[in-house]
Amino acid sequence: MMEGRSKVRLWVSTGLCLLVYAFSQTPLSAHSFPDHSEPRVGAAVTAPTSVRIWFDSAIEPAFSTIVVHDGAGQRVDNGDGHVGSLDWTLLEVGIPLLPAGTYRVIWSVVGQHGHRTNGDYTFTIK
Amino acid sequence: MKHKLVELNRHVLTTIDPAGKEALFRKRHFRLLPSILFALLHTAVLVVLLLSIPVSSWAHGMAGERFFPSTLATDDPFVSDEFSLLFSHIKEPGEGDNPPTKTTEFPFEFSKRITPNLGISIGDSFRYLSPQGSKNVSGMSNMEVGLKYQFLTSAAHEVILSAGVSTEVGGTGAQRVGADTFSVLSPAFFFGKGFGDLPESLKYLKPFAITGVVGPNFPTRSKNISTTIDPDTGEISQNIDRNPTTLTWGFSIQYNLNYLQSFVRDIGLGAPFNRMIALVEFPLQTCVSRGCGGQVTGFVNPGLVWFGKSMQLGLEAQIPINDRTGKSVGVLGIVHFFIDDLFPKSIGRPIFP
Numbered sequence: 001m002m003e004g005r006s007k008v009r010l011w012v013s014t015g016l017c018l019l020v021y022a023f024s025q026t027p028l029s030a031h032s033f034p035d036h037s038e039p040r041v042g043a044a045v046t047a048p049t050s051v052r053i054w055f056d057s058a059i060e061p062a063f064s065t066i067v068v069h070d071g072a073g074q075r076v077d078n079g080d081g082h083v084g085s086l087d088w089t090l091l092e093v094g095i096p097l098l099p100a101g102t103y104r105v106i107w108s109v110v111g112q113h114g115h116r117t118n119g120d121y122t123f124t125i126k
Numbered sequence: 127m128k129h130k131l132v133e134l135n136r137h138v139l140t141t142i143d144p145a146g147k148e149a150l151f152r153k154r155h156f157r158l159l160p161s162i163l164f165a166l167l168h169t170a171v172l173v174v175l176l177l178s179i180p181v182s183s184w185a186h187g188m189a190g191e192r193f194f195p196s197t198l199a200t201d202d203p204f205v206s207d208e209f210s211l212l213f214s215h216i217k218e219p220g221e222g223d224n225p226p227t228k229t230t231e232f233p234f235e236f237s238k239r240i241t242p243n244l245g246i247s248i249g250d251s252f253r254y255l256s257p258q259g260s261k262n263v264s265g266m267s268n269m270e271v272g273l274k275y276q277f278l279t280s281a282a283h284e285v286i287l288s289a290g291v292s293t294e295v296g297g298t299g300a301q302r303v304g305a306d307t308f309s310v311l312s313p314a315f316f317f318g319k320g321f322g323d324l325p326e327s328l329k330y331l332k333p334f335a336i337t338g339v340v341g342p343n344f345p346t347r348s349k350n351i352s353t354t355i356d357p358d359t360g361e362i363s364q365n366i367d368r369n370p371t372t373l374t375w376g377f378s379i380q381y382n383l384n385y386l387q388s389f390v391r392d393i394g395l396g397a398p399f400n401r402m403i404a405l406v407e408f409p410l411q412t413c414v415s416r417g418c419g420g421q422v423t424g425f426v427n428p429g430l431v432w433f434g435k436s437m438q439l440g441l442e443a444q445i446p447i448n449d450r451t452g453k454s455v456g457v458l459g460i461v462h463f464f465i466d467d468l469f470p471k472s473i474g475r476p477i478f479p
Contacts, residue, residue: 002385007250007266007269007298007299011250029466031435031464033193033384033388035400036392037392040392041387041388041389041391041392042329042390042391042392043391043392047248056435069400071213113267113467113470114468114470115466115467115470117188118190118191119191119388119389120191120389121388121390122326
């Protein structure tokens with residue numbers, strides 16, 4: 001049976017090697033999950049002019065998209081989806097004056113670490 | 127590696143007639159083998175991790191919009207780069223000559239992706255035992271190694287399916303804390319299913335998900351035989367502890383508040399609740415051989431998980447399902463690090479794309 005102390009030494013040495021290697025390469029990074037949005041998820045609103053989603057970490061402008069579809073699946077946004085120039089956690093797209101109904105926001109983002117997350121939600125225009 | 131369940135052993139005492147006593151053989155136990163194996167595995171892990179091959183990163187535990195957290199008592203269905211530190215405390219019931227024992231355990235596990243869908247894990251545990259009426263003992267448990275292959279991921283239906291095998295390597299831990307000298311081989315099937323594909327009329331059920339694991343546990347030795355000789359009569363007694371085959375079957379039911387806020391309805395939850403998952407785990411085990419067939423032990427573990435940008439915290443109560451498992455409620459906690467988020471360009475990426 002392996003001596004307990006020898007085993008602990010092996011685990012500690014392995015852990016230290018991992019930490020040294022890990023920290024030598026890159027700063028910390030994270031998944032990008034939505035934090036809040038306007039209109040809010042599932043909300044009923046009046047005459048919005050844009051859809052904005054704030055994420056919990058910065059996202060890559062070149063690889064992040066946002067579109068808005070109506071109830072028939074037709075795209076209805078202005079086609080100007082972009083990441084905020086001053087705030088890289090913000091993804092937004094302009095929308096024209098839309099009739100009452102339920103609309104679906106479809107987004108896809110890549111975090112600065114390279115991880116892609118995507119999702120969709122609905123809101124209603126009264 | 128997850129929290130160990132109470133194991134069943136049938137203790138049988140037999141007596142051999144001194145006049146017809148047989149020559150008893152002591153099996154030579156190759157104590158060197160587990161040490162060599164441990165050292166080889168340790169070296170292999172270091173070599174593998176130091177390979178620097180640029181590959182893309184894949185998000186852990188994600189199927190479409192569904193994030194599956196690392197569960198505490200049942201193994202989750204995905205492969206990933208992660209490190210878990212757990213804490214467990216419970217009073218285990220006495221059995222036979224073994225008194226009731228307060229058991230405090232600190233398991234830890236490191237998981238590493240070899241390819242985006244194939245991962246290995248290695249773990250161990252420090253145990254502190256306080257037997258009733260006896261001295262406290264502590265020490266390391268047996269090491270566990272595992273291999274898992276995630277063979278199906280469906281974004282549309284939020285499904286993850288995996289298969290794998292893990293081994294508790296006998297002889298790598300301290301017998302004084304219950305580490306066995308034999309190994310246990312455990313093939314298993316893992317699944318995860320989120321309910322985001324439910325119709326809109328059931329939208330408030332969409333944040334629900336279930337995960338689970340099922341698989342047998344085969345000990346490499348069917349029984350442990352120990353002998354004692356009465357110094358007065360010379361009578362030889364043989365103690366036989368049977369090592370039964372068991373079936374692990376566990377599952378969790380989860381309700382993801384972040385999923386609710388992000389994809390169903392923003393109900394105004396602020397931090398930390400908007401990053402929480404309420405869950406109940408059911409780690410269960412059925413003894414299927416060697417005189418204990420059909421006996422079930424396990425727990426119901428209600429709890430909460432909070433996940434941040436690079437780590438996850440969790441806390442659960444451990445409620446025994448029957449007296450055979452125990453009569454005391456325990457506690458289980460986890461600090462879990464998403465290595466692929468923390469170090470995406472080094473140890474947090476698959477070794478081979």
